[in-house]
Amino acid sequence: MSLSPARQHRLRVQAEQAAREGGSVRHASGYDLMLLQLAEDRRRLKGVQSTVKKAEIKVELLPKYVAWAEGVLTAGGAQQDDVLMYVMLWRIDAGDYAGALEIGRHALRHGWVMPLGNRNVQTVLAEEMADAAQSAMLAATGFDADLLLQTLELTDGLDMPDQSRARLHKAIGAVLSESNPASRCLSDDPLFAFENYTRTAQVLMDTMAEAHMWAVDKPLNPSLARDIIEGIRAKMRSLVSQGYLIGGDCWLTEVLEWRYKAIQRSGANDE
Structure with missing residues (x-):
């Protein structure tokens, strides 16, 4: 069920106001409303086993969260927002990678954490974006290398398992090696893909040596x-x-x- 323009505007305003006040966003009535909506949508997704079907449902659900996300991001809200963290994950599953990175950039800037699981935000971004690229290549649909390079830049120097970083480098190297017009690179250097593969090999070597x-x-x-x-x-x-x-x-x-x-x-x- 889509939200009316009036309700979307109200949610956007509530999100901006909660973010600008500097207090805990959890005390905002708009945030409580979005948490209830999120819980309902997560229950719906939990009843579906097919990964493909879940992705389709997320595409259907995400428009309900656009206004809230825009409000928080526009106001530069620093307080932890679990709703946005789920929206970030859902956007990746739904193929809105640029939208997911927008939230990821904001979350990393303000030190947010994932609501569930043991992975930190940078690890989630690196692994999920790498997996998305791999799935796209297996389906022969191509993947924009710029998205992976943005992920690499966002997570550069941040703590994550070595294997997760190697996973991202592997995806970058694979995408840049594809003869796919949809793939773009921030560097014209033909050795760029080789460097990513080399970095993956170095991480593997270090991992093996430690073991x-x-x-x-x-x-x-x-x-x-x-x-x-x-x-x-x-x-x-x-x-x-x-x-x-x-x-x-x-x-x-x-x-x-x-x-x-x-x-x-x-x-x-x-x-």
Whole structure:
């Protein structure tokens, strides 16, 4: 059900007033109204299992929140607004990425937090935008690289898991590598995509190294090498299953493999 122009105007004014007063936005009657509306819409979404259907419903629901969002953003409200945080997520699911980044930029500026879950705002933006780009490429619909670059700029230097940042870099590299006219880049440098892939590889290398610190002071032998390789392969399988990587493998170089085989043939102790 869409809101009348008069009601939209009233909500916009209430949002601006609550934001400018500087007090807790939770005490504003308009905010209470939007929380009730949000709870009702979330109950509706909870009853739907299809991700595609949920996205369609969010497209239908979002116009009800436009006036409130515009009011808060126009007034520069600094107080935590859970309604807007859900609107940010829904906009990503509905394909309004620019609108989601607008809220994300405001939320990061004022130190807002996500209403649910353990992820912070920057992690949500990085992961959700990267996933959206990946889904678009799988569907061969293309994705605007500028949106990912804006996300990278917004989250630059902010704390998040290394894998989440690598996920964003991977998406940027993939989108920029696509021969798709819809993809635009802030840089004409052909090495830009390569840099993002390289950064992803660096993060993965650091992650693997940290996970195998237990092996640093041990003598390198075939048994230890096998354990390290299997550990790396297991980690890569986990990253693939989570969507962070397309694939990955680890193996001994030919020189080392030849050396270890020679040691085994000579009857040296495996330990």
